[in-house]
Amino acid sequence: MEQADPRELQSLQYYLNEYGQQAEVFARQLEMMDQQRVEAFAAIETLRSLGEAQDGTVLLPLGGGVSVRATVPDPEKVLVAIGADVTVERSNEDAISFLEGRARELEASEKKVAETIENLKGQMNEIAARLDAAYRQQQQIAPGR
Incomplete structure (x- = not known):
């Protein structure tokens, strides 16, 4: 029985660490997309x-669990951030359609990121199994070390 190459073990450990870090980055990205959705x-x-409010009065969240009652003079016109620091005025229904489309896009992106994470986990499991087998082999060759 021959001993596992230490360079190969080091390389496998490096890849295992790299894939683990990539999986963490993708997991954080997945959390952010879920929060946006x-x-x-x-x-x-x-x-x-807002469209159903009789007198145009709504609760406006200020943050930290604090809200104020605010009157919206024209609830049928809202401002929508469309990206790159650009905000446009849209009708209430157009804004809802825009947000629904954005939510669908985020959901599709979430699925792709989740698949990537699963692929990384599969690769990590394969590498971990190879490392485990190599370490067990080393222990069988030199049990007294």
Whole structure:
């Protein structure tokens, strides 16, 4: 029985660490996309209730769990950030459609990122199994070390 090449073991350990770091980055990205999607749905619900408000009074969140009652003079016209620091005025229904489209795009992106994470985990499991087998082989060759 021959001993495993230390350079190969070191290389496998390096790849295992790299894949682990990549998986963490993708997991954080997945969390951010999920949060954006949840925010889009919350905005959609708010826009729908804004259109239904009799006197135009809504709760405006300020942060930290604090809200104020605010009167919206024209609930049928809202400002929508469309990216690159550009904001446009849209009708309430157009804003809802825009947000629904954004939520669908985020959901599709989330699926792709989740697949990437699963692929990385599969590769990590293969590498970990190879490392484990190599270490067990070393222990069988030199059990007293």
